[in-house]
Amino acid sequence: xxxxxxxLSAFFxxxxxxxxxxxxxxxxxxxxxxxxxxxxxxIVMAYVIGGIFESIGNNVEYVPADSNAVYEAIRQGDVDISxxxxxxxxxxxxxxxxxxxxLLDWGDHxxxxxxxxxxxxxxxDTDLCPGLPDWTALKNPDCAAxxxxxxxxxxxxxxxxxxxxxxxxxxxxxxxxxxxxxWMVKFAGGADxxxxxxxxAEKEQxxxxxxNWTPNFTDGAGFTFIDFPPYYDGCRPVDGGDGKxxxxxxxxxxAVYEGFPKTxxxxxxxxxxxxxxxxxxxxxxxxxxxxxxxxxxxxxxxLSDNESVWKAFVN
Ligand code: TMO
Numbered sequence: 001x002x003x004x005x006x007x008l009s010a011f012f013x014x015x016x017x018x019x020x021x022x023x024x025x026x027x028x029x030x031x032x033x034x035x036x037x038x039x040x041x042x043i044v045m046a047y048v049i050g051g052i053f054e055s056i057g058n059n060v061e062y063v064p065a066d067s068n069a070v071y072e073a074i075r076q077g078d079v080d081i082s083x084x085x086x087x088x089x090x091x092x093x094x095x096x097x098x099x100x101x102x103l104l105d106w107g108d109h110x111x112x113x114x115x116x117x118x119x120x121x122x123x124x125d126t127d128l129c130p131g132l133p134d135w136t137a138l139k140n141p142d143c144a145a146x147x148x149x150x151x152x153x154x155x156x157x158x159x160x161x162x163x164x165x166x167x168x169x170x171x172x173x174x175x176x177x178x179x180x181x182x183w184m185v186k187f188a189g190g191a192d193x194x195x196x197x198x199x200x201a202e203k204e205q206x207x208x209x210x211x212n213w214t215p216n217f218t219d220g221a222g223f224t225f226i227d228f229p230p231y232y233d234g235c236r237p238v239d240g241g242d243g244k245x246x247x248x249x250x251x252x253x254x255a256v257y258e259g260f261p262k263t264x265x266x267x268x269x270x271x272x273x274x275x276x277x278x279x280x281x282x283x284x285x286x287x288x289x290x291x292x293x294x295x296x297x298x299x300x301x302x303l304s305d306n307e308s309v310w311k312a313f314v315n
Contacts, residue, residue: 027264031061033080035070038162039191040295041215042067042084044284047299049083049274052310053267066164071097071255080260081106081271086213087250088115089166092238094255104261106254106271111278113250115213117158117170118225120198128207135177135228135246144182147207155184159197161211163187169236170211173228176243195289198223215252215281217289252281273313280309 032053034046050060063079068090073079075097085094097103124132128146131137138144144156151157160170174180188194194210201208212218212225228246235245254271261268283305287298303310 025265027266031059033061033063035065035079037067040288041281041285043295044298051303068093074257075102082255085253088247106256109252110275111252113252116225116247119209121222133224133227158185159210160185160187172237172243215278217286219282270313
């Protein structure tokens with residue numbers, strides 16, 4: 001009888017260890033590779049997510065990456081996750097990688113997105129461009145002249161973000177809408193040049209049209225997006241359309257390398273549950289662009305200010 005009991009208990013010990021391993025497979029100690037790009041919320045969120053993964057004992061590595069090429073890198077297994085897949089800029093690169101295999105759609109954040117040209121609200125209290133935010137106001141030559149800068153050859157200037165974000169989308173749009181006689185596009189070297197132009201234009205009381213996006217630190221801080229003709233699937237020249245459309249009311253998606261849930265099942269489960277709102281993401285950007293913190297310090301502050309938010313993904 002004793003023997004049977006000890007055999008039985010040995011069986012249960014072995015069974016529970018086996019079952020336990022299946023239910024709570026340990027994550028690999030291999031670092032989880034998180035990409036960093038060139039806008040503030042994305043970099044802060046990289047460190048936020050890295051901090052969350054570290055809180056459950058994982059190792060992480062931050063990999064600076066091109067924001068469109070990263071989806072091919074994920075598909076190939078060189079990067080593990082993408083935490084800010086913005087539909088307008090990266091939807092096509094994301095679709096291509098997912099369709100080729102190796103990259104999984106891991107769901108959307110709660111936040112919706114817009115990535116488009118716009119201007120600071122104070123411009124609407126002046127005569128610089130009557131009729132904004134309707135895009136047809138840009139057909140007025142007097143408006144365009146008020147947005148000229150020394151580098152714009154007498155035309156009104158759209159200050160675009162870096163060309164790596166969405167290529168020639170904006171030059172193509174100016175042409176499609178018949179605005180290219182009056183307006184030109186200048187690509188900024190980095191996001192900081194966009195914010196610097198907003199400040200300089202207000203000081204000089206000259207026009208400023210920049211590329212911007214939401215969620216961002218400019219949410220609720222007096223920035224308005226131009227109303228272009230509505231977006232529809234296929235309207236862009238890269239998708240075979242005539243280009244006469246603005247940007248979509250877009251998703252903000254997460255993506256993973258298909259090997260990631262196998263090497264790091266616990267972190268992958270957390271990442272799948274993760275969902276940030278417009279105000280979460282706006283705050284991540286503001287800690288850097290308004291409060292001038294480093295990305296790492298901003299992430300630490302965000303994590304300590306928002307424990308209840310991220311602990312809900314871990315539990
Ligand atoms: C991808 N971005 C948020 C800069 O438009």
